[in-house]
Amino acid sequence: MTTALTNRDVDHSPGRSPSTPPARRRPRTRRRTLAWAAFFLAPSLVPLTAFTLIPMISSAWVSLHEWNLISPMSWVGIDNYVNLLGDQRTRAAFSHTLAYIVGYLPLTYIGGLLIALALNAAIPARSLLRSAYFLPVVTSWVVVALVWQWLLNPNSGLVNTVLGALGLPEPGWWTDPTWAMPSIILASAWKDLGFIMVILLAGLQAIPGELYEAARVDGASAWHRFWRLTLPLLSPSTFFVVVISLINGFQVFDQVYVMTAGGPGGATQVVVGEIYDLTFRYGRAGEASALSWLLFAVVLLVTLLQMRGQKRWVTHA
Amino acid sequence: MREHVTLRKVALVAALVIGALLMMFPFVWTVITSITPDGTLAAGPTLLVDNPTLDAYRQLFERLPMLRIAANSLGVATATTVLQLLTSSMAAYAFSRLPFPGRQALFAVYLATLMVPLQVLVVPLFIQMTRLQLNDTYFALLAPSIASAFGVFLLKQAVDGVPRELDEAATIDGASHLRIFGQIVIPLARPALATLAVFAFMSSWNSFLWPLVVVRSPELMTLPLGLSALHGQYTSDWNVIMAGSVTSIIPIALIYAFAQRHIIAGFAHSGLK
Numbered sequence: 001m002t003t004a005l006t007n008r009d010v011d012h013s014p015g016r017s018p019s020t021p022p023a024r025r026r027p028r029t030r031r032r033t034l035a036w037a038a039f040f041l042a043p044s045l046v047p048l049t050a051f052t053l054i055p056m057i058s059s060a061w062v063s064l065h066e067w068n069l070i071s072p073m074s075w076v077g078i079d080n081y082v083n084l085l086g087d088q089r090t091r092a093a094f095s096h097t098l099a100y101i102v103g104y105l106p107l108t109y110i111g112g113l114l115i116a117l118a119l120n121a122a123i124p125a126r127s128l129l130r131s132a133y134f135l136p137v138v139t140s141w142v143v144v145a146l147v148w149q150w151l152l153n154p155n156s157g158l159v160n161t162v163l164g165a166l167g168l169p170e171p172g173w174w175t176d177p178t179w180a181m182p183s184i185i186l187a188s189a190w191k192d193l194g195f196i197m198v199i200l201l202a203g204l205q206a207i208p209g210e211l212y213e214a215a216r217v218d219g220a221s222a223w224h225r226f227w228r229l230t231l232p233l234l235s236p237s238t239f240f241v242v243v244i245s246l247i248n249g250f251q252v253f254d255q256v257y258v259m260t261a262g263g264p265g266g267a268t269q270v271v272v273g274e275i276y277d278l279t280f281r282y283g284r285a286g287e288a289s290a291l292s293w294l295l296f297a298v299v300l301l302v303t304l305l306q307m308r309g310q311k312r313w314v315t316h317a
Numbered sequence: 318m319r320e321h322v323t324l325r326k327v328a329l330v331a332a333l334v335i336g337a338l339l340m341m342f343p344f345v346w347t348v349i350t351s352i353t354p355d356g357t358l359a360a361g362p363t364l365l366v367d368n369p370t371l372d373a374y375r376q377l378f379e380r381l382p383m384l385r386i387a388a389n390s391l392g393v394a395t396a397t398t399v400l401q402l403l404t405s406s407m408a409a410y411a412f413s414r415l416p417f418p419g420r421q422a423l424f425a426v427y428l429a430t431l432m433v434p435l436q437v438l439v440v441p442l443f444i445q446m447t448r449l450q451l452n453d454t455y456f457a458l459l460a461p462s463i464a465s466a467f468g469v470f471l472l473k474q475a476v477d478g479v480p481r482e483l484d485e486a487a488t489i490d491g492a493s494h495l496r497i498f499g500q501i502v503i504p505l506a507r508p509a510l511a512t513l514a515v516f517a518f519m520s521s522w523n524s525f526l527w528p529l530v531v532v533r534s535p536e537l538m539t540l541p542l543g544l545s546a547l548h549g550q551y552t553s554d555w556n557v558i559m560a561g562s563v564t565s566i567i568p569i570a571l572i573y574a575f576a577q578r579h580i581i582a583g584f585a586h587s588g589l590k
Contacts, residue, residue, distance in 0.1 A: 033415055036494045040411035041423075044404040044464035051461045052430045055441035062441060069444070115336065123330050131577050132337040135344070138573050138580065140523040142541035143562045146548060147343050150350065150555050156359050158346060190343065195584055202585035251434055254525040258545055272436050272526075279440050280530070292437040300432065 063289035070283070080290035090291065092266065093274040094298075096181065100270065101249035103185035104192075109241060111189065112196030117230075119197070120204045130201070134194035141191070145258035148187035149174060177267035180260050184268060188255055196241055203237025204230070235314045243306055250299045271295050344566070350559040358555050373556035374564070377547070380557070382535055383564055386543040390522060391568060393455070393539060397462045397521040398514050405468030405513060406476075406506070410498045412469070413476040414484065424473075431466040435526060443530050457531045458539070462521060468513045475509030476502055508586075515583030522569060540565040 063080055065073035084090045119130055136144065151158050152173035160170040174183040207230065215225050231238075253272035256262065262269035262277070269277075271291065278288035350358065352369040377383060411417070412424050442461060443452075451457045483505075484497045492500075503510070525541045532538055538546065544561050551557055573580060 034417050037411050037415045037417035037420075040407040040415065040494070040498070044408040044427075044469060045423075047404070047460065047463035048427070048430060048466065051442065051445075051463070052433070052438060052466075053426075055438040055445060056430070056433055058441040058445070059437050062444075115333070118329055118333050121326070121329060123326060123333070125330075127578075129333050129337050130581065131573075133340055134577070134581055134584075135570070135573065136340065137584070138519065138569050139566060140525070140541045140569075142525055142544045143565055146544060146558055146562055147347050150559065151343060151346065153555070156555075190340070193340070198581055198585045251436060253436075254523075254541070257525075257529075258548065275436055275439070276526070279443075285440050285444075289437075289440050292434075292440070296432075296434060296437055299434065 059289045059292065062286055063293055065286045067285045068283035069279070069285050073286070076286065080287045081294065084287060084291055084294060089266075089269075089274065090294075093269050093271045096268055097250055097252060097270045099181050100185060100188075100252055101246060103182065104188055104249060105242070105245050107185065107189045108192050108196045108245065109238070111193050112241075113200055115193070115197045116200040116204055119201055130198070133197055136191045137194040137198075139191060141254035142258050144187050144191045145255040148183065148190070149259050152183050152186070174260050175264060177264050180264060180268045184252075184256055184259055187259065188252070191255075192245075196245075199241055200234065200237050203234045207233045232315045239306070239310060239314045243303060246302055246306070247299055250295060250302070347559045347562050347566070350556055351563050353556050355554075355556065373554075373560040376554075376557050377560045377564065380551070381538075381543050381547060381561075383543070383561070385536060386538050386540055387564065387568060389455075389538060390540040390565075393458055394518045394521040396459055398517040400459070400463045401465045401468045401517040402510055402514060404464045405472050406503060406510065407498070408464075408469045409472035409476045409506075410494075410502055412473050414497075414502075415494070427466045427469055431470065435461070439526060439530055442527075446531055452531055453533045453537060455537065458528060458537065461527060462517070462524075465513075465517065468517065471513055472506060472509055475506040479505045511579055512583040512586045515580050518572075519580075 062073070064075065064077060066076045066080070067073040115133055119126055119133075123129075152160075154160060154170065154172045154175050157173070159173075163170050171179045174180045211229060211233070212225060215229055220228065251272055252270050253276070256268055256270050256273055257276070260268045262273045272295070275288045275291050275295070278284045278291065349364065349366060351373050352371065353363075353366050354368050354370050354372060357367070408427070412420060412427075438461065446452045446457045446460070451460075479502050483501050484492075487497050487501060523541065524539075525545070528539050528542045529545070532542055535543070535546070544558070544565060547561050548558055
């Protein structure tokens with residue numbers, strides 16, 4: 001969820017401290033600086049190397065092999081990637097993941113925006129209401145998945161009981177291939193709505209009130225003010241929400257694993273679920289690693305494209 | 318005109334309250350289900366439970382070492398938070414204040430690790446832990462989150478914001494880097510540290526994929542893992558599963574009740590970049 005933040009900092013790291021231009025420093029001072037740097041960096045550099053950098057390299061290496069985690073690896077070059085790209089299962093996993101994002105993003109964004117707009121008004125018990133909407137955010141995905149699996153239980157779940165009482169059709173929810181993904185989307189939206197709302201609310205509160213006053217004096221209607229003022233000025237927050245939601249959306253797994261385990265009949269098998277199954281069910285670690293790099297490439301590409309396209313629609317006040 | 322405004326405000330508040338109740342309802346339902354006696358759930362739900370019982374909780378604690386599991390979750394999340402605050406703030410200081418050769422390049426390496434999702438690392442990390450015979454240990458649970466590139470990035474921004482005149486004055490007074498770090502930079506970077514603490518704690522508390530891969534024995538399970546195991550074994554005992562859910566919501570709900578302002582601010586802060 002942090003990738004979005006990286007872009008601007010790369011160019012901004014400050015120059016050397018003005019008080020200690022390196023040319024004037026003596027070798028002894030320099031050695032001492034190096035020793036201090038080692039002292040301050042070791043606690044993060046050692047674990048980062050051991051548990052992120054080395055696994056990264058070894059993952060890339062494994063992806064070029066056929067390997068069942070037990071017998072020795074055999075070199076296959078880029079075959080894993082070629083096979084995956086031609087594989088029906090890979091395409092299905094990516095399209096299920098996309099379906100998730102397409103359902104989840106508008107639901108949480110529009111829902112979160114409406115709540116944020118309402119909470120931005122001067123109303124009583126504002127922080128209490130905000131806390132209520134935010135509570136699902138701190139609940140773990142596994143709990144969210146279980147609670148919703150129960151609410152959406154086709155036989156004795158609350159939702160179908162209510163629908164039945166109203167004489168409406170009762171879908172099979174997560175047990176029905178058509179309704180399984182909407183069930184996952186609903187549960188996920190419930191959990192994340194508060195997070196999106198808080199981000200957008202912070203964005204709304206950063207908009208200077210004088211702008212609204214000026215627009216009101218000019219006779220702009222509420223509708224007009226929303227489209228011409230609020231939405232454009234909120235675009236940096238919207239951008240952040242979209243970038244984060246897409247990154248998280250492509251990596252969706254926990255709630256799917258608990259609610260449907262990719263079923264019924266593979267209808268909700270997402271990319272990370274496929275990586276997990278390839279490794280731990282089918283013992284195809286090479287393909288699993290290759291798929292994880294494909295996923296990374298897609299996420300990176302989508303994020304970079306958004307950074308590119310940012311200029312066209314994001315207004316910086 | 319004024320009455321019109323007031324009416325609109327009342328409608329707005331009413332809509333918000335109804336929405337909030339709807340958002341809260343799944344929690345209420347979870348509690349209600351957990352106190353419903355065995356065998357009466359299949360008939361369909363009722364808002365008012367006929368013979369409320371804590372039997373589901375008794376069954377839950379018989380099936381899983383729940384206290385141990387909750388303590389594991391709290392312990393691992395706390396350790397992760399403390400470790401990340403320490404390792405990230407130290408690295409942030411080095412990147413912000415120490416002009417060592419190769420600083421830019423090393424910072425770029427840190428940022429690069431930020432881009433790589435856990436899924437890419439899961440397979441090799443699992444293999445690495447198996448080789449080191451560290452699978453199914455607390456260390457394995459903690460290992461991937463001892464250091465956080467996100468934390469380093471976040472805190473470097475904050476440390477960059479601390480005026481350099483302050484440490485220059487301290488240097489003249491003969492203070493070492495350790496002293497400047499501990500007595501000047503850390504206290505002034507407190508809001509960013511709080512944000513990182515919230516993120517570190519929450520992400521550890523919620524983490525599922527890595528514990529799922531690396532933990533086998535019930536004594537090492539964290540709450541999400543314990544619940545998922547419970548769900549796998551007793552698919553239709555919804556009162557027991559909901560009792561497990563309530564048990565795992567309580568600790569985080571308590572923390573939330575006391576620190577909600579900081580938690581919400583932490584999340585909101587992440588969007589204001």
